[in-house]
Amino acid sequence: xKRAVSLLLLAAACQxxxxxxxxxxxxxxxxxxxxxxxxLTGDGRTGPFELSGPTLRxxxxxxxxxxxxxxxxxxxxxxxxxxxxxxxxxFDETRSHAGHLDVPxxxxxxxxxxxxxxxxxxxxxxxxxxxxxxxxxxxxPPVARARQALxxxxxILSRAAWGARAPTCxxxxxxxxxxxxxxxxxxxxxxxxxxxxxxxxxFHMDSRGYCDVGYNFLMTRDARVWTGRGATVLGGHxxxxxxxxxGICVVGTYTTDQxxxxxxxxxxxxxxxxxxxxxxxxxxxxxxxxxxxxxTACPGDALxxxxxELVMLASNGCGGPPPTPAWRAEFVSQSFPGAHVGAVTLTQxxxxxxxxxxxxxxxxTWTTAATRLAPTPRDQPSPLGASTWLTSNRVSGPPANxxxxxxxxxxxxxxxxxxxxxxQTFGLLHENTAWFSxxxxxxxxxxFITVRVNVVPRPPPPPPPxxxxxxDAGAPPPVDAGSMTPPPxxxPxxPPxxxPxxxxxxxxxxxxxxxxxxxxxxxxxxEADTGGEERIDDVIGxxxxxxxxxxxxxxxxxxxxxxxxxx
Numbered sequence: 001x002k003r004a005v006s007l008l009l010l011a012a013a014c015q016x017x018x019x020x021x022x023x024x025x026x027x028x029x030x031x032x033x034x035x036x037x038x039x040l041t042g043d044g045r046t047g048p049f050e051l052s053g054p055t056l057r058x059x060x061x062x063x064x065x066x067x068x069x070x071x072x073x074x075x076x077x078x079x080x081x082x083x084x085x086x087x088x089x090x091f092d093e094t095r096s097h098a099g100h101l102d103v104p105x106x107x108x109x110x111x112x113x114x115x116x117x118x119x120x121x122x123x124x125x126x127x128x129x130x131x132x133x134x135x136x137x138x139x140x141p142p143v144a145r146a147r148q149a150l151x152x153x154x155x156i157l158s159r160a161a162w163g164a165r166a167p168t169c170x171x172x173x174x175x176x177x178x179x180x181x182x183x184x185x186x187x188x189x190x191x192x193x194x195x196x197x198x199x200x201x202x203f204h205m206d207s208r209g210y211c212d213v214g215y216n217f218l219m220t221r222d223a224r225v226w227t228g229r230g231a232t233v234l235g236g237h238x239x240x241x242x243x244x245x246x247g248i249c250v251v252g253t254y255t256t257d258q259x260x261x262x263x264x265x266x267x268x269x270x271x272x273x274x275x276x277x278x279x280x281x282x283x284x285x286x287x288x289x290x291x292x293x294x295x296t297a298c299p300g301d302a303l304x305x306x307x308x309e310l311v312m313l314a315s316n317g318c319g320g321p322p323p324t325p326a327w328r329a330e331f332v333s334q335s336f337p338g339a340h341v342g343a344v345t346l347t348q349x350x351x352x353x354x355x356x357x358x359x360x361x362x363x364x365t366w367t368t369a370a371t372r373l374a375p376t377p378r379d380q381p382s383p384l385g386a387s388t389w390l391t392s393n394r395v396s397g398p399p400a401n402x403x404x405x406x407x408x409x410x411x412x413x414x415x416x417x418x419x420x421x422x423x424q425t426f427g428l429l430h431e432n433t434a435w436f437s438x439x440x441x442x443x444x445x446x447x448f449i450t451v452r453v454n455v456v457p458r459p460p461p462p463p464p465p466x467x468x469x470x471x472d473a474g475a476p477p478p479v480d481a482g483s484m485t486p487p488p489x490x491x492p493x494x495p496p497x498x499x500p501x502x503x504x505x506x507x508x509x510x511x512x513x514x515x516x517x518x519x520x521x522x523x524x525x526x527e528a529d530t531g532g533e534e535r536i537d538d539v540i541g542x543x544x545x546x547x548x549x550x551x552x553x554x555x556x557x558x559x560x561x562x563x564x565x566x567x
Contacts, residue, residue, distance in 0.1 A: 068116030129209030254300030328442020
C-alpha cells in the first residue's frame with residue numbers, strides 16, 4: 001500500500017538539552033518520510049518508541065489523504081506488547097485529525113499500527129493533564145516610555161474568523177514579555193489555516209486538558225495573525241513561564257524551513273504592536289524563543305536564529321508591508337454550517353439554497369462576467385451540482401461588479417443527486433486570469449470554503465390502497481328494506497315469513513294500548529296529546545277504516561313504536 005507518510009513524531013526538533021523532562025507541550029521525535037518508510041512493516045506497524053519516563057497519555061495529530069486509522073500498544077520491557085488499542089479521536093475534519101492513547105501504568109515503550117495514506121503524524125508525551133504552571137508575573141523591564149515602532153501593525157484576525165471553540169477559563173494577565181513558538185506541523189501546508197488552528201485547539205483542550213488553545217496568538221504561513229487566547233488572558237504555552245508572557249506560535253516546522261519575508265514583516269509588526277499597546281520592551285530580554293524558557297528546541301533552529309533580526313525589524317521597520325495582490329478575498333460569512341460545526345442533511349433529489357459572502361481585498365474589481373465561485377478540485381464537476389449553476393464546475397458570480405473593499409454575495413445551491421456523505425470545497429477565480437489561491441495572489445485557498453452534506457435516501461411512497469378496502473369500495477350496495485334489522489329496543493317484530501298482517505279495525509286501536517295486546521303503557525309526551533287517543537285514520541292520512549294492507553299496517557306499527565321509544 002502506497003504511503004505518503006511524513007511521521008513528524010517530532011523529537012529531533014524538541015529533544016531535551018539536559019536531563020530535565022521535555023516541556024510537555026512538545027512532540028518527542030522527528031522522522032523524514034524516507035526514515036518512516038523504513039520503520040513501517042508490511043502491515044503498517046512501526047518499531048517500538050521508547051517513552052522518556054512515566055507518561056499519562058501519548059497525544060497524536062495526523063493528516064490523511066483518505067480514510068485512515070491508528071492503533072497503539074504498549075510494553076513494559078520493550079519486547080512483549082499488550083493488545084492493540086484504537087485512538088480516542090478528539091478532532092476529525094476532512095483530512096486533519098487529533099486524538100490520544102492512554103498509557104498503562106509502567107509502560108516504557110509504544111508501537112503504532114498505521115492504516116491509510118498518512119501525510120503528517122506527530123506524537124507527544126503528556127505527563128499531566130491541565131494547564132501548565134503559570135509563574136508569577138515578571139516585573140516590566142525599565143523603559144523610559146513606549147516609542148512608536150516603525151513596523152506596520154498587522155491585522156489581527158478574531159477567534160470567530162477561524163471558528164474557535166469557546167474557552168472554559170479566562171484568567172487575566174498583564175503582558176510584560178513574549179515567547180515565540182512553532183507548531184511542528186507541516187510548513188507549506190495544504191490544510192486550510194483555519195482548520196489547522198481548530199485541530200491544534202481540539203488537541204490542546206481534549207487531549208492535553210487545557211481550557212483553550214495554549215497560545216495567545218498564532219501566525220500562519222500566509223503571514224496572517226490570528227487571535228488565540230488574546231494578549232490579556234493567561235497563556236498555556238510555556239511551563240512555569242506563562243505569567244505575563246504573550247505566546248505567539250508560527251504555524252509550521254522551522255527546524256530548517258525559513259520564515260518568509262512576509263512572515264518576518266508581520267511578526268515584526270506584531271511585536272511592535274505589543275510594544276506600543278502594552279509597553280512590552282523591544283529587546284531580546286523581553287522577547288525570547290520558547291527554548292529560552294524551558295527544555296525544548298522550539299521554535300526551531302531556523303526561526304530562533306532570526307529572532308534578533310525580528311526584534312530589530314520591529315524597531316526599525318521592515319520595508320513596508322508586502323504589495324497587495326490583484327486577486328484576493330476575505331471570508332465574511334456563509335449560510336451553510338461550517339464543516340467543523342456539522343453537515344447539511346438532504347433527501348435525495350432535494351436541494352438547499354445558500355450563499356457565501358466574500359470581501360474584495362485585492363486591487364482589481366470583481367466582475368459579473370468573469371469572477372466565479374467554483375467547486376474544487378479545480379475544473380471538476382461536483383456531486384452536489386445543481387441546475388442553477390453556471391456550468392458543472394462553476395457555481396455563480398457576484399450579483400454586481402464588486403470594487404476593492406466591497407462585499408459580494410455568491411449564491412450557491414447544493415443538490416442531493418446521489419446518496420452519500422460529501423465534503424465539498426470551493427475556491428474563487430477570475431476566468432482566464434487567475435485563481436485567487438495561485439502564487440502571487442491573496443487567496444483564499446481552494447479548500448478554505450468547506451461544506452459537508454449528507455444525502456439520505458428518499459423514503460418509498462406509501463403503497464396504494466387495497467382494492468377491497470373501504471377506501472375504494474365505492475358506494476354501498478342498495479339495502480332491502482325488508483332485510484333491515486330493527487333497533488334493539490324497537491319491540492318485537494313480525495317474523496319475515498309470518499305472512500301479511502291481520503286486518504286492523506280502526507276502532508279497535510287505542511293509542512294507550514300496547515300494540516301486541518299487552519297492558520297499556522304511558523309514553524313520554526302522552527300528557528301533551530290533545531285527545532288521549534289517536535285514530536287510525538289520523539295515522540294513515542284518512543284511509544278507509546276497512547281492513548288495511550301490509551303498507552298501512554307497517555305505517556301504524558312504526559308510529560306506535562316511535563311513540564314507545566320516545567321519538
